[in-house]
Amino acid sequence: MDGLQKFIEKDSHEFPDWINHSRESSLKKYKEVCPKHLKNATWKNTKLNEMLNDFFEKEFSVQQSTLDNIDLKSNLDNSLTIYFHAGVFFTEEEIPSYIKLLNHKYLEENQSIFGLEDRSERQSIPYLLNNIVSRDALMIDTAVNQHVERLIHIVYLPNQNGNVAPRLNINVSGNSSIKIIEEHLQSKNSIINHCIDINCEATSTLEYYKVNHRQNDSYLISNLNLNQEEDTDVKIFNLDLGADSGSSLNHLKLNGENSNVACSTLFMPSDHRSSHQNVVIDHLSDKSSSSVNFRGVINNQATGSFFGKVRVAKERRGTSAFMQNKNLLLSDESKISTVPILEIYNDDTECSHSATSGSLDKEKLFYLKTRGINENDAKDFLIKSFIDELTSQIKSRRLRDYVNEIIAGNYKV
Amino acid sequence: MSNILSIKDLYVDVGDTSIVNGLNLKISSGETHAIMGPNGSGKSTLAKAIAGHPDYKIQSGKITYMGNDLSALSIEERSNLGVFLGFQYPIEIPGLSNTAFLKAAINAKRKYHGMDELSASEFLVDLKEKSKMMDIEQSFLSRGVNEGFSGGEKKRNEILQMLMLEPTLSILDETDSGLDIDSMKVVASGVNAFRSKKTASLIITHYERLLNYITPDYVHVFHDGAIIKTGDIQLAKDLEERGYEWLTNP
């Protein structure tokens, strides 16, 4: 005691009182929950401890690198691009009414974004740490019946020696629809702890994509909390290329009848990176359906893990839950662990789950080679086909191409 | 007539077990040979050893293909030089379309021989014609390799690949098993279209049925990893009537 306290006091003069109060109560909560959360399966095999040490002990530069040599052109035409750099969101475009960039001033009116409340997910290590560091938030709130045509592209610019905590709050209002892609560019020597809250009101639809580029000597935590009301349809696709320690935590709640969620992730850490994938789905209403499809491609000395849990309570009727995790190990030193769990307490649920891990199939390689295709190309084909099976399900063709292009630039046999 | 394949005193091991035991066989251009033998006698082992499967190890003896010692060539080189193996159990590769696969295979061979890539239109014309001949729907070609294909469709797809790759030596491992009569006729028409003065076929089969449509020049009876008798189509007919017993337990 008390490096943590010091951490808060260090820059408290920069903030209004209410933020300092919020930071303090988050810190208090953090001290309370941390020891028991550390034992949680979520953090098994991750380097959370190391990250926490760095978090409170390491000096991060407050003044981040300048934007001068960064090209602020989105490579997705016609999208509305919002950037995040040095702890703040900004855009060069006119901001439409359904988007709010919340700096201190506006945040005060929306303090509940940081509220700890009595929601357990808000009392997790990433959320509490995010509360302590965050100084800005992005809020997207569609109007009722609004169908946002433009793709929203949120780009997290590279950090150097930074400790940043982006906070995103999305509300998809009744009968509206929107498509969002978030992209974390390569950082170095940094901690990025990203929290995303999404609420989908009745009969809304959302396509949400996230691309985490390779992170160097950095920790990247991505925390997604989704709540869906009745007749909603959400499609999530994540691409994660790994960080020194990378964790994605997804908690998806199906809170209304006929709510459907499909959550797919391709994680492909290489070298010494890791990618830990965690998804928990709660079927809290009848006739809700979920489909979880995670694939790992683990190369070199990298580590991957999948932890998936689907919970369906006893009284639920007519639900369906599908969960699949397949992993490809590309080297003898690569490691994977997979834990798929279905907690289903009734017999009115259509469900299936499977998990497989292995190296490239020898018989498939042989088959390709007997058709004249050389070893490297054959391996390439098999890896690509493994990946394509997942990416071919991406709904938006443009984003499918975009994601495939990023993938193609990021693996070699 | 020139020599295409010559196998001399071949022994092949799978794990610690010797499966092919002293096999001798010569195939010249223009010829069609049939190998018949009971289940487990080592027919597929022979086929995979010729194609170069790493688990099927040549202990002694020699396989020469068009003057090349095959054991010195990689699997893909053998293919590029014109050896084709039609699999008894074709492999499914979801996510890789049949079209992309065939195109890659053809261009790999062309590259090996110092030729330019085949133009997309030439390729498609050829593919359309041959897949029609093999009674494979166009829509199947955009699916993953053999993905969700029935047994018969997989076998016809093997023949389609053979026709597209235009090999010199085609080894067909039980391409007829599990086929209904219509599929069998389609397969036979493909094989007959492939036969020429320059090419040769080695047809491994369990029944004599297929040989009613593809008349072989030689029929070999395979037992315990070696050829125990050679004859013509009449031998196949005798086998059909009398089984293998009269040869293996005289």
Ligand SMILES: Nc1ncnc2c1ncn2[C@@H]1O[C@H](COP(=O)(O)OP(=O)(O)O)[C@@H](O)[C@H]1O
């Ligand atoms: N990959 C393998 N591993 C172990 N045993 C094998 C393998 N392939 C073939 N064998 C064995 O070799 C023998 C011959 O098999 P095979 O060549 O498939 O015969 P056929 O094609 O004539 O039915 C059988 O006893 C079979 O069990």
Ligand SMILES: [Mg+2]
């Ligand atoms: Mg066989």
